[in-house]
Amino acid sequence: MTTVHAYAAASQGSPLEPFEYDLPGIGPDDVDIKVTHCGICHSDLSCINNDWGMTQYPIVPGHEVSGIVEAVGEHVPEAKVKVGDRVGLGWYSASCMHCQHCMSGDHNLCPTSEATVIGRHGGFADRVRAHWGWTVKIPEAMDPAAVGPMLCGGITVFNPLVQLNIKPTDRVGVIGIGGLGHMALALYNKWGCEVTAFTSSESKMEEAKKLGAHRCVSSVDADAIAGEAGRHNLILNTTNADLDWDAYVAALAPKGVLHMVGATPGPISLSAFPLIVGQRSMGATPMGSPATTAQMLDFAARHGVAPVTERYKLSQVNDAMEHLKANKARYRIVLEV
Amino acid sequence: MTTVHAYAAASQGSPLEPFEYDLPGIGPDDVDIKVTHCGICHSDLSCINNDWGMTQYPIVPGHEVSGIVEAVGEHVPEAKVKVGDRVGLGWYSASCMHCQHCMSGDHNLCPTSEATVIGRHGGFADRVRAHWGWTVKIPEAMDPAAVGPMLCGGITVFNPLVQLNIKPTDRVGVIGIGGLGHMALALYNKWGCEVTAFTSSESKMEEAKKLGAHRCVSSVDADAIAGEAGRHNLILNTTNADLDWDAYVAALAPKGVLHMVGATPGPISLSAFPLIVGQRSMGATPMGSPATTAQMLDFAARHGVAPVTERYKLSQVNDAMEHLKANKARYRIVLEV
Numbered sequence: 001m002t003t004v005h006a007y008a009a010a011s012q013g014s015p016l017e018p019f020e021y022d023l024p025g026i027g028p029d030d031v032d033i034k035v036t037h038c039g040i041c042h043s044d045l046s047c048i049n050n051d052w053g054m055t056q057y058p059i060v061p062g063h064e065v066s067g068i069v070e071a072v073g074e075h076v077p078e079a080k081v082k083v084g085d086r087v088g089l090g091w092y093s094a095s096c097m098h099c100q101h102c103m104s105g106d107h108n109l110c111p112t113s114e115a116t117v118i119g120r121h122g123g124f125a126d127r128v129r130a131h132w133g134w135t136v137k138i139p140e141a142m143d144p145a146a147v148g149p150m151l152c153g154g155i156t157v158f159n160p161l162v163q164l165n166i167k168p169t170d171r172v173g174v175i176g177i178g179g180l181g182h183m184a185l186a187l188y189n190k191w192g193c194e195v196t197a198f199t200s201s202e203s204k205m206e207e208a209k210k211l212g213a214h215r216c217v218s219s220v221d222a223d224a225i226a227g228e229a230g231r232h233n234l235i236l237n238t239t240n241a242d243l244d245w246d247a248y249v250a251a252l253a254p255k256g257v258l259h260m261v262g263a264t265p266g267p268i269s270l271s272a273f274p275l276i277v278g279q280r281s282m283g284a285t286p287m288g289s290p291a292t293t294a295q296m297l298d299f300a301a302r303h304g305v306a307p308v309t310e311r312y313k314l315s316q317v318n319d320a321m322e323h324l325k326a327n328k329a330r331y332r333i334v335l336e337v
Numbered sequence: 338m339t340t341v342h343a344y345a346a347a348s349q350g351s352p353l354e355p356f357e358y359d360l361p362g363i364g365p366d367d368v369d370i371k372v373t374h375c376g377i378c379h380s381d382l383s384c385i386n387n388d389w390g391m392t393q394y395p396i397v398p399g400h401e402v403s404g405i406v407e408a409v410g411e412h413v414p415e416a417k418v419k420v421g422d423r424v425g426l427g428w429y430s431a432s433c434m435h436c437q438h439c440m441s442g443d444h445n446l447c448p449t450s451e452a453t454v455i456g457r458h459g460g461f462a463d464r465v466r467a468h469w470g471w472t473v474k475i476p477e478a479m480d481p482a483a484v485g486p487m488l489c490g491g492i493t494v495f496n497p498l499v500q501l502n503i504k505p506t507d508r509v510g511v512i513g514i515g516g517l518g519h520m521a522l523a524l525y526n527k528w529g530c531e532v533t534a535f536t537s538s539e540s541k542m543e544e545a546k547k548l549g550a551h552r553c554v555s556s557v558d559a560d561a562i563a564g565e566a567g568r569h570n571l572i573l574n575t576t577n578a579d580l581d582w583d584a585y586v587a588a589l590a591p592k593g594v595l596h597m598v599g600a601t602p603g604p605i606s607l608s609a610f611p612l613i614v615g616q617r618s619m620g621a622t623p624m625g626s627p628a629t630t631a632q633m634l635d636f637a638a639r640h641g642v643a644p645v646t647e648r649y650k651l652s653q654v655n656d657a658m659e660h661l662k663a664n665k666a667r668y669r670i671v672l673e674v
Contacts, residue, residue: 052610101591109591109616111567163616230448246604254438254446257618260609267583268612269604272597273389275621279446279500281594283618284609 006125008058009048028075031132038123039064039148040333062123063116064148065089076132087135090151091287094131108289139301149307149332157184158296159288168192170233177204180238182331185212190303242266260284309334343462345395346385365412368469375460376401376485377670399460400453401485402426413469424472427488428624431468445626476638486644486669494521495633496625505529507570514541517575519668522549527640579603597621646671
């Protein structure tokens with residue numbers, strides 16, 4: 001029995017407080033990770049506030065874990081993960097491993113997949129447990145202190161490149177230069193694409209170019225968006241806002257895709273005709289599979305892509321959450337455990 | 338100079354009346370087709386009524402042409418089409434042949450493509466002219482009198498199979514068993530898929546099974562649609578109605594696609610969360626390219642797929658249009674010229 005020292009919210013919207021719980025004996029497929037760093041994602045805040053109606057209290061948030069393997073169950077394949085390995089853990093911590101989706105490599109679409117912070121305790125803690133299939137080895141070239149945000153935010157924006165078969169010859173747009181968007185600019189640039197940042201903030205344009213954007217367009221200037229007509233093979237929306245989606249569809253090239261990784265509050269409303277005439281579509285993806293996550297880490301390590309982070313001690317977690325709530329994070333916060 | 342004997346609507350919504358016009362001398366890339374049969378499509382009615390605001394009067398409708406090549410311009414490749422060939426012509430009659438889309442085989446996405454009945458005269462006539470690239474040879478095994486509707490309605494529902502890479506192992510649903518839907522049932526069945534017909538009409542269910550459906554679901558029974566949760570890799574909407582799209586998204590398997598070929602009057606409204614979690618998408622396509630149309634005809638000929646048609650003489654065209662307007666066509670009308 002291991003006692004875990006964590007921070008938890010006891011009820012909807014309440015601050016995080018020190019919280020201890022005991023891990024039961026390790027299961028055959030379990031991996032116990034000694035957490036060294038954990039990123040803070042906007043969805044941790046959503047879970048604390050029960051925005052999606054699926055939070056169970058007390059909740060220990062944290063699903064952007066970087067740490068060292070401390071123990072493994074008897075069925076954990078040694079060639080995959082062993083004690084002492086530097087590993088990461090993201091939004092998902094387990095899946096059934098045997099359904100059609102898991103067997104097709106789409107473990108992230110498993111109907112019984114387990115989220116790291118839903119109905120179990122996450123990474124704002126000194127230890128976290130996961131199924132071996134969902135632990136991902138961190139390449140040596142990556143900074144263990146900065147890798148956490150790649151495992152949720154990073155894979156969220158990388159996964160569409162793989163799922164949609166985006167090519168280096170494609171023109172891509174990214175709406176929103178925040179926690180997700182700033183990683184998308186860097187990854188899409190290294191993917192070889194022409195990258196356009198759509199941002200409401202003039203002040204972010206110069207920085208967007210440093211991050212990887214080749215071009216910037218004001219997302220609050222309807223004429224500027226209209227000027228993009230027919231240009232983009234992919235437009236990725238990283239915001240949680242209800243925008244004028246038809247305007248972005250008009251900015252798509254024939255066969256172009258408007259792709260959502262931010263859960264917009266209102267329904268997404270699109271006119272049929274521009275979709276039909278230009279063979280355009282709108283879709284969405286969740287975080288990627290373990291295999292795609294491993295590919296992303298290799299790709300990011302090879303190209304020197306890393307999130308821009310701010311650091312807080314785990315004991316300062318409430319300060320960090322306030323910083324996030326105030327929309328001041330530039331661009332991801334990492335807790336040092 | 339050739340005089341063409343046609344039927345035209347002189348103004349918005351007016352009946353079709355005999356109309357003659359002279360074709361200028363044949364251009365180097367032109368093919369003149371002696372029309373033997375022409376299908377009637379619902380979009381002919383939409384054009385007569387100027388529903389899309391792009392009709393030019395007088396309009397000679399008709400874009401489901403079957404006929405014999407009567408003359409070819411000097412640059413028409415003989416190996417592609419020659420005098421005496423049995424050819425078809427659909428919604429498009431020309432494209433630039435040199436833009437990125439044409440050069441990629443996506444002539445149907447050419448920004449300067451020419452529609453057979455917009456700004457030029459269509460197939461409710463004894464002759465029609467087209468660019469050689471858009472004439473498609475009719476396989477000998479196909480009935481020239483029934484092939485017309487394949488060239489618009491047929492390719493409209495066949496094109497998604499190709500564009501979306503639908504596999505014979507997929508489960509597909511078809512909403513609406515009419516002019517488009519009845520061809521989709523037959524084609525999707527022969528494609529090897531499990532085919533489910535969604536229809537508002539109990540009386541059509543038995544016939545839907547004869548046409549190719551393996552299963553039928555009432556599209557006016559919300560519980561029945563809910564019972565399809567997670568089942569379909571593709572759901573094709575062939576109707577022009579504003580339906581409960583979220584209900585159909587719920588009927589999609591992970592990675593499933595809701596696909597539109599009917600231009601719905603209202604915007605298509607979708608909730609983000611079910612799309613994200615299940616990696617689902619919604620898209621649309623126009624009619625296919627000439628190459629895809631040729632593939633469809635070969636496939637249909639090999640599998641004995643043909644539309645179910647009713648026949649009228651060209652001189653009875655107004656009776657035929659009334660029959661279509663009354664929603665009584667079972668399932669496509671062909672004019673004999």
